[in-house]
Amino acid sequence: VQQITAQMKQVQAxxxxxxxxxxxxxxxxxVGKSMTTVNLALAxxxxxxxxxLLDVDLNGPCVPRMMxxxxxxxxxxxxxxxPPVGPLGIKVASMDFFLGDASPVRWKGPMxxxxxxxxxxxxxxxxxxxxxxxxxxxxxxxxxxPPGAAADKPPVIAGFIPDLAGAIVVTTPSEVASDVVxxxxxxxxxxGIRVLGIVENMSEYRCPSCGAENELFEGNTxxxxxxxxxxLLGRIPFDRTLAKTFDKGQPLLDPDYPTIRKYQDIVGRI
Ligand code: ADP
Ligand code: MG
Numbered sequence: 001v002q003q004i005t006a007q008m009k010q011v012q013a014x015x016x017x018x019x020x021x022x023x024x025x026x027x028x029x030x031v032g033k034s035m036t037t038v039n040l041a042l043a044x045x046x047x048x049x050x051x052x053l054l055d056v057d058l059n060g061p062c063v064p065r066m067m068x069x070x071x072x073x074x075x076x077x078x079x080x081x082x083p084p085v086g087p088l089g090i091k092v093a094s095m096d097f098f099l100g101d102a103s104p105v106r107w108k109g110p111m112x113x114x115x116x117x118x119x120x121x122x123x124x125x126x127x128x129x130x131x132x133x134x135x136x137x138x139x140x141x142x143x144x145x146p147p148g149a150a151a152d153k154p155p156v157i158a159g160f161i162p163d164l165a166g167a168i169v170v171t172t173p174s175e176v177a178s179d180v181v182x183x184x185x186x187x188x189x190x191x192g193i194r195v196l197g198i199v200e201n202m203s204e205y206r207c208p209s210c211g212a213e214n215e216l217f218e219g220n221t222x223x224x225x226x227x228x229x230x231x232l233l234g235r236i237p238f239d240r241t242l243a244k245t246f247d248k249g250q251p252l253l254d255p256d257y258p259t260i261r262k263y264q265d266i267v268g269r270i
Contacts, residue, residue, distance in 0.1 A: 010131040012162045014080060017137040018052065021161050022196070022270070025154040026170040027184035028177050029147035032201035033170045035246065036236070037144040038066050039260070040168070043267040045088035046255055049139035052083070052091040056129070056157055057146040058122055061096035068249035073097045080134030087251055093133045095126070123156070130160055154184060155191040166196040168233065168270070171221060173203050178224045185228050196233070196270060198225055203235035234266035 015021065024037040038053065045051045055063035064070045067086035074081035074097045083093040135141065143161060145154040158164060167188050171181040185195050200221045225232045239259045245252040254260060 004127065007127045007131045008160070008162075011127070011160060014131065014134055015141070015162055018135055018141045019139050020165045021141045021143070021163065022165055023143045023145050023154070023158045023161065023167045023193075024170060025145040025158065025167055025184060025188070026147060026177075027154075027180035028171075031170050031172045031177055032236070033147070034062050034066065034144050035243065036168075036170045036199055036201055037142050038063060038246065038251070039236075039263040040267060040270075041090055041140075041142045042088055042251065042253065043260070043263040044140045044142070045090050046264065047267070050089070050137065052093070052135050052138045052141040053086070054133075054141060054143040055092070055094035055096065056126055057144060058095050058099070058125065059146060061094045061099070063092060063144055064094045064096050065249050066246040067092050067251065069094075070096075070249060074133065077134070081132045082134055087253060091135060091138070093129075093135075095129060098125070098129045098132075119153075126157060127160055155188045155193055158188065158193050159191060164193060166194040168196055168199060169230075170199050170201055171224070172201055173220050178220050182224060182228065185230070195228075195230060197231040198228075199233050199266060200235040202238040204237045231269070233269050234262055236262055 024033055024040070026033045034055070034057070041051050041053045053063060053067070055061045057063075064072065067090070069084050069086050069092055072084040074083055074093065081093075083091040084097075086092045143158075145157055147154070158167060169181055169185055169188075171177050181198075188195055198221060203221070221232060221235075237259060242252055242257070242259050252260065255264070
């Protein structure tokens, strides 16, 4: 307990120069949480403010690749670990830099305690990581949280971030996603985290040949936002062109590109 308290104090000191800290979460994996976090970070940076991007997904940290920083690492100094700088001057710290090839499944504990043990190890590693990264002065920090099968993991990790301004929740238009997402909003609120709003990802599909836009599903997210009393911050279409550039680690940065303008609008509402 003493060590945890010391670590949390250290995290607080490391993050003292950050004005506004936000987490991006979703109960569900694969909804485009990382895609959203990265693009919101870029949208903030385009406004000329200093931005940091924190990737705490232990099972699939993909932010470095999306930002073209795969293979880079934190620079160890006596004053802490300095994050590498990506496009638009964004500082990126990822569990990927920290773990290297170490895989969470290899953290063997007593067999019968395996899930609990893994959970504890994970939390320890994340806390240790947060205590190491020296961010310096930033206007915004955006954190990409892991999906939690039990929906309670992301809020617990969000709790490691001191003076959190709030959470942005990502969903897709399917009803399956909105059910899980509703649960994670409830968990977050139970933990005292302020949820700022919902981003609907992959909300429409633009035909690559004719350019026509199709709504995939209608109304689910609006209904959910009403039930949860949350604003719908924006809707991002399924955009293969944009996604491909991030897969290749060469993010599309054109401020006039339509989907990027949508991210820009969302940032204006946060
Ligand atoms: P999560 O972090 O929620 O697991 P990702 O951000 O990694 O999800 O996205 C999952 C996959 O879907 C990635 O291959 C990503 O490129 C793709 N993707 C995400 N959002 C979009 C979008 N709006 N349009 C097209 N592809 C997307
Ligand atoms: Mg992700």
